[in-house]
Amino acid sequence: MGDHSHSHSSTEIHNHGGIFGPKTELIFSILAGIFLIFTFLLESFEFISEPLAIGLYIVSYFFGGYYAAIEAWVKTIKGEFEIDFLMIVAAIGAAYIGSWAEGALLLFLFSLGHALENHALNKAKKSIEALGNLSPTTAFIKDNGELKEIPIEELKIGDVIVVKPNAKIAADGVIIEGYSSINQAPITGESIPVEKSAITYLDNLPPFEKIEKNHVVYTGTINGDNVIEVKVLKLSSDSTISRLIDMVSKVETNKSPTQRVTKKFEKWYVPVVIIMVIVLCFAFLVIDETFNESLYRAICALVAASPCALAISTPSAVLSGVARAANKGVLIKGGKALEDLGTLKTIAFDKTGTLTEGRPKLTNTIVFNGLPKEEFLQMVYAVESMSNHPLARAISRDLRNQNGINTSLKAENIQAVHGMGIKAVFKNQLVYIGNEKLLDSLQLNLTEEIQETLGSLRKEGHTAMLVARENELLGLVSVMDVPRKTVPNTLKRLKSLGISKMIMLTGDHQNVGSAIAKEIGLTEARGNLLPEDKVEAIEELKKRDSKIAMVGDGVNDAPAMASSTVGIAMGAAGSDVALETADVALMSDKIERLPFVIGLSRASKRIITQNLWISLGVVALLVPATIIGMANIGIAVVFHEGSTIVVVLNALRLLAYNDKTI
Structure with a gap:
């Protein structure tokens, strides 16, 4: 049940065959259990002779130890001593001292844990491969x-x-x-x-x-x-989907920080266990007991000390977490991104298209001089619908959805007035829509009241345009890239998940940024930023908060995302840049997916921690207990292998994660 790479060599052996197809390992394990229980019961009631019992135990040994023996052999030839090797040695030792039942129990539970581990990894892989079956042929x-x-x-x-x-x-x-x-x-x-x-x-x-x-x-x-x-x-x-599959299958190569530490730990731990076992074999030279009793104790300690549960605790959780995210349209590139997301408390957001809709909307229409509002809106529509300017398109699109607009009425002779706005003829009168400069050129003066209205709209981030007919000021319209409706609630949920600092980074004016930040519930806004300034801001925030995630739409935020701890791209479907640079890609552009991802990472982190405590706790208790003779081989086997099975099942809980569970 060794490390992950090892798990893979084994997965290769298991998946490609065996007489019962892909389930062979699980079936072998169950057969080992059946022979063990059957023989143990017959032996207890003295229905069979000892040689026959040993023969049946050997059959159980064969089924329980088949895969572990192959793997131990493959590794030992390369000079690597791993957990399978320790298990086979322990089982042979148990047989040598006549503890056949305990040896068979060890191999049965070990193979069961191993089969479950591969089942878990395969289940996670299957949900990833299911993506591949989506494409028609x-x-x-x-x-x-x-x-x-x-x-x-x-x-x-x-x-x-x-x-x-x-x-x-x-x-x-x-x-x-x-x-x-x-x-x-x-x-x-x-x-x-x-x-x-x-x-x-x-x-x-x-x-x-x-x-x-x-x-x-x-x-x-x-x-x-x-x-x-x-x-x-x-x-x-x-295609987007083949890129996805490709990336998810590479996920396993991105080892998580915990996996790296575990790997280093195992490197020196296994040799230490082997030395300890050899020393214990010679305890009879020092204390008053037979060689067989010393050997029995050494084998018990060997079983107790094998770090199976430790080896599988992180990979099984990482794979389950990544597979669960993939089911929900979220690509997490490996254990590192998953674990980092689970620990950070600061998120930076790009504004346009991430926190906001990414397209301007008509926000205000104000009439100044008692003109009926329908008439005013009709005139604005007739002029703006003739222009190709993005703001004009936004105004005419939103006006079209209002009552009482006749979409067939159009203005004529439309002309752009450079840097000021547009003018056109509507119902034989000249209509102007634009900024103050346009009004100055018409020698129209703004009252203080109108200037105040303009000022306060701009402070809040609106782009305001004045509307005049002939030489009379009629009113104003304003547009703004409005926050997504789901953002305030999403930010609240992030806060409840422990994200304490949420910062907006935007190229817009600081006033605009601050106004929107206040409205949606961010902790801080930084405005007037060019792409390279965003990178600087991320570096600075990283110094302050050690880890930071950057959420953007992936195209223009790529540099900032690359320099953050975890780059999260929204709306990544179809965008190669986003898929390449991001550590986490939300395939849809729904920001409300973010709490799910953060929650899942937090849950994965918790499960990894629980698994480490379970696996190390069992080893820490069992090893001393076996050395002083408090635990026999049966107890050692049950606790040791039981912890492995518990760890795998605990990790599989992540496959059922949604925002409300765990």
């Missing part, structure tokens, strides 16, 4: 107006595939025809299907990660009730 492609089914490996970038209702989507790409609600749970973990529609501009497509998410589909997600046509933008080997 074929796709329907349009060929001269006819549908043709081809293997997904043959798809080329630029092909158009047709996805039937309720079918799996076969490639990462963009919808060019149709609309549908797509179930993205397999990748992002979101339980509610997401509405997706065809993209309108196909000629100059931006790079994949820059395309608006409501036009993009991913391999392995499931189409709703409508037929859609998708233009393939990534080959199956580069």
Whole structure:
């Protein structure tokens, strides 16, 4: 049950065969137990002779020791003495002194613990491999107006595939025809299907990660009730899902800090145990007992001192934690990220797109001179809907959803006034929308009251634009990148999980940052930061709080995420940069997933700690007890192997983790 690398050599032996297929090891272990109990009972009631009993115990030995012996042999040839070696020696010693039943019990429980460990690791791996089975194997492609089914490996970038209702989507790409609600749970973990529609501009497509998410589909997600046509933008080997599988399978190579310490500990611990056992064998030279009694004590101590539970305590918890996260659409790259997340108390957030929606919304419409509001809004809509400026698009989009707007009324002769705003003709009158400079150019003066309104809106982070007709000031509209609705509640939950400092890092003005931070419940905001300033801020916070996580949307925050202890990317589906640089990637852009990840890491950390206490505690109690003769080999075996089984089952609890358990 040795270390993890060792566990792997064994997993190779187990998974590829054996006469009962992948479950052979577990079945062998159960057979060892059946022969042991059967023989022990027959022997106790004196139904069988001693030679026959020994013969049956040997059968139990065979089934219980088969895999451990293979592994011990493989390792010993390389000159590595590991736990399997100690167990085989103990079992042979037990047979030598006639304690056949105890030796068989040792091998039965050892093999059972080992089989359970591999079952745990396989279960975790299976939930990761399940990701791989999500991808369909074929796709329907349009060929001269006819549908043709081809293997997904043959798809080329630029092909158009047709996805039937309720079918799996076969490639990462963009919808060019149709609309549908797509179930993205397999990748992002979101339980509610997401509405997706065809993209309108196909000629100059931006790079994949820059395309608006409501036009993009991913391999392995499931189409709703409508037929859609998708233009393939990534080959199956580069698709989001194959990147995911690739990364999750590499997770095991990122050893966690506890695993590294445990590994070092085992390196000197196993030789120490072997020396102790050899010394105990010669106790009969010093104290009054026979060689067999000394040997018996040495074997008991050997069983008690084997650090099986210790070796498996961390890897089993890390794998279960990572597998659970993958089920929920969160990629955690290895034990280091999992453990670090479990201990930190400070998180830094990027503002735009992480804490906020990432797109401006219309926040205020104020009319100054008694003009009916409907008329004012209609005029603003007619002008702004003609402009391509992002803020104008946001205003017209939000106005369209308000009552009483006639979307067919449009302004004419629209012109951008550089650095000031726009002007256009609506109902034969000139309308201006822009900043104060635009009004100065019209020789319109702002009253103190209006200046105050503008000032307070800007302090709160709004971008305000004044609206004038001919030479009369009519009112103002303001837009703002508003905080996500779920953010305040998410931050509260993080606080309850023990995250005491939450800091916003933003390129926006300090006033804007502070206003938003106050509104959503952050502890601190730092504004006016360029990407390189964010890196400096992270370094400085790391000095102050020793560990810090950085949450961003992965593209422009990559440098800051790379220099933090744990980089967390949101909305990582489809973004290669985010998947590469982040230690933790939330596949959906839902910030409310964050407490789940932090909670899971905290639970994993707790379980790793519990496992270490259980495994080291049992060794610390059993070794002295066996040396002074208080515990015989049967007790040593039961406690020692029992602790291993408890540790594995404890780690498996993580596979059922949700925000409310553990």
